[in-house]
Amino acid sequence: MAMKYNWDWSIILCRSPEEEPTAAVEPGTLAPDATSAVGGGAGQFFDTGASCAQPYFDWIVSGVSWTIIVACAAWVITFSLGSIIGIARTVDQPVVRAVATAYVEFFRNIPLLLQMFLWFFVVPELLPEDAGRWVKRELPLPEYWTAIVCLGMYHASRTAEQVRAGIESIPRGQTQAGLAMGLTQFQVYRHVLLPVSYRIIIPPLTSDFMGIFKNSSVALTIGVMELTAQSRQIAEYTFNIFEIFTVATLIYMVVTLIVVTVMRFVEAKVRIPGTIAMGAD
């Protein structure tokens, strides 16, 4: 591959202050060859530690942290709300089912980007005056809260479908057996349907979590400085677009891999003896 580009990893790893201004101003002149930069840069990073002034590494750390915080917080909403909606779609009461179905259809069919804008720009205007003012003026980090709520509620519609599918995959006889021994409908869900269906849907729930993790990058459109946003900002400062987006890609992949590995472990841990696990995808 005949690439004209001079890879320069030092912008991320090299943290010595004197290199920074040039790197930002004129990236082309500064590129040492890639191999030595990786090794040397890493060494320098660990050597100079906190004393350094170069901001890019910190920006990435901050971006990764926000990505993880936003994704995890959104997932809490997704999991709890998605479970409630998914369960509601399987109960006997038609009204409850209809409301849950409406939720799923609404949030699933509007593009995430548009939902992000709706939550950020439109919803505060629709709130009662006091609440709206509070959101706009006093709520700290409004874009972060918005992103969390938006991602959480968007993905809840998907998780709800997984939960519903999981419950519906359990033969009716199980419910009948539960009811026949005197359990209430609530108890049948609590002790029979949910423990079994959550085990079944661990793989799709894992994919859902990864979806939230990746979609958290959409939050950059309303100003959340997560990993993708930070990468773009560094790219703009340094013009080292290849390095920085490669690093971002790798970070997304590593976190994804960790999640998959952890979930495989969880799945094996809760596997019902005598049955075969389906494996996370």
Add this chain to the structure above:
Amino acid sequence: MIEIENVSKWYGDFRVLAECSTSVAKGDVVVVCGPSGSGKSTLLKCVNGLEPFQEGTITVDGVSVGDKGTNLPKLRSRIGMVFQNFELFPHMTALQNICLSQMKVLGRGPDEAEERSMKLLERVGITEHAHKHPAQLSGGQQQRVAIARALAMDPIAMMFDEPTSALDPEMISEVLDVMVDLAKEGMTMIVVTHEMGFARKVAHRVVFMDEGRIVEEAQTEAFFTTARHERTQMFLSKILEH
């Protein structure tokens, strides 16, 4: 103890049960048979309110099943039910399966429930498998756990819906043996089955259903020797061939 009077049930336009009437007294063992789709399972499910019915009345120990005010969970907890496909809960061990409703419905403590469960497992002959999950048990063992689970509620009656028809032939007798013992101990039982050997041995009466109707009901001996209806005779000749 169980009175079924003129019960009819429809699925949409399709009539599954047509004016069914019969009664089961305390200590009775009644076998219900009939061709596939004749409504046997549906009738059992109407008795414990798992399926609603549109006409007629069913009373269990004086409580009307169809009444809006009836506490169905309570009523159901007094009638044990055993299913064709066992329906053990796969994520629980045999022991946990038997303990669950004792603790959640009867409010027994874990120790009491477990002690009672172990006694029942002993009675159906599978104490050594108490801590296995259903997927690790044979069909016959699973069905015996299911029977123990139903008995754990100290039911006033037991209903069996084709308890042996999902089993390999060599496992049928181990389940039937348990049921025969139960019958001999005086348990009130309604058993849907095509095991005519079992019927002959323990049933007091046999009910024959076809197309949602109770076509024939007779004392066991009379049923096999002097069945009156053509349908019953055809069914019997088919079933007794093998």
